[in-house]
Amino acid sequence: MGDWLANNWTEVLGFATGAACVFLAARRNMWTFPVGIANNLVFIVLFFGAALYADLGLQIVYLLLGVTGWYGWSRHRAADDRALITRMPRRSILPLVLVAVVGTAIIALVLHSYTDSTTEIADAATTSVSLVAQYMLNRRWLENWFVWIAVDVAYVGLFLVKGLNITAALYLLFIGLCAWGLRGWLRARAEQARPPAAGVADRQPVAAGTTSV
DSSP states (O other): HHHHHHHHHHHHHHHHHHHHHHHHHHHTTTHHHHHHHHHHHHHHHHHHHHHHHHHHHHOOOOOOOHHHHHHHHTTBOTTTSOOBOOOOOOGGHHHHHHHHHHHHHHHHHHHHSSOSOOOOOHHHHHHHHHHHHHHHHHTTTTHHHHHHHHHHHHHHHHHHHHTTTTHHHHHHHHHHHHHHHHHHHHHHHHHSOOOOTTOOOOOOOHHHHTTOO
């Protein structure tokens, strides 16, 4: 058991921190971001060893998005100190689809030209779409969960091909947690839309004058 843990510590630690991160996001808990940053650091080490360079770069970007998301969520909290939920504006759909497609093409070209990656298209697509999903999560858009579920399904296949069976199992768990998160966010959004009871009002976003977008 000790040898197994020594040989697979990155996957095990990535499993634990990744599951905790998604669980906290589903609960609209601010701690999802510091836990997520710890998860990014673990996966940087893991993906370097597996030659998943696009996903390694994705983790670095996640670090930056984690900081900005933490700040954004802290400014838009309900009375229970959890993040307020919003819906994705229709005008944002086409730009984000274009970002995902163009991002996939650029990353795949870079991987093909400058690395020894054998899964450049799958690596590039999951990387690009994950960035879109993280941006949507940072914006507290309910629809982020649909995107995460789709990309996690793709990741399960990619990690199985790469022999990262523990990480593939983690992403199977992610799919379940994302479905649970979607359900919870739908319920929270419905509660936010209800008029407050007499004498009870939701706390406004922390930063005075800001609006939920």
